[in-house]
Amino acid sequence: SWISWFCSLPGHDYFCEVQEEFIEDDFNLTGLSSMVPYYREALEMILDIEPEDESATEAEAQVIETSAAILYGLIHQRFILTRQGMQLMMHKYDQVQFGECPRVYCMQTPMLPCSRSDVPCVDTVRLYCPSCRDLYQPPATRYQHLDGAYFGTTFAHLFFSVY
Structure with missing residues (x-):
């Protein structure tokens, strides 16, 4: 999945894998659409949903990838404040990661x-x-x-x- 891939990138091991159910709940994403360009496309990329419009230029695709990384980071900030998120971070903390x-x-x-x-x-x-x-x-x-x-x-x- 995109989430596993993103968290496995060099320097991204501080991140935990946000559960898709959390991301799919619109309440958890309140206010983020105004902070991230190409929000819908970035969200679809994170959730591994094939884009409806395949006509994105190379430059747009680059912006969407960057937006997906920013959006995931902002979702991560909210997720780690939940019980499930804290448990995942506790595991990393216990392992002194x-x-x-x-x-x-x-x-x-x-x-x-x-x-x-x-x-x-x-x-x-x-x-x-x-x-x-x-x-x-x-x-x-x-x-x-x-x-x-x-x-x-x-x-x-x-x-x-x-x-």
Whole structure:
């Protein structure tokens, strides 16, 4: 599926796979159509629905692919705030897939992805340490262009209040 492919790309292992049922529920997508160009086409791409209009130019196809990535990221931001989303992220957290705090006094505390903004293209992803409560740049360069809005400002704090 497109979702599995997207999550398997280099630097996308911070993402969890959003369930199609969540994406298919219009309530969960409220307000996103005005934020993403070619919204309908991008949504169809994410859900592996063949486009009705096959006449997209090469340039339009490129824009639709970019829009699909942005749309998936914004859907992901909402999904990880749900019980199912948090459970998937908890599994990644337990496996220390987001890395450990570099501070010696934190004794290798696992970190979580977050952002200083919920708006796309404002800030890149940061890693939050629950021990020292500080934010860090991901050490690997493959994450340094990942939009922080795809994890949002709420997730890390909500996660630690639930778990």
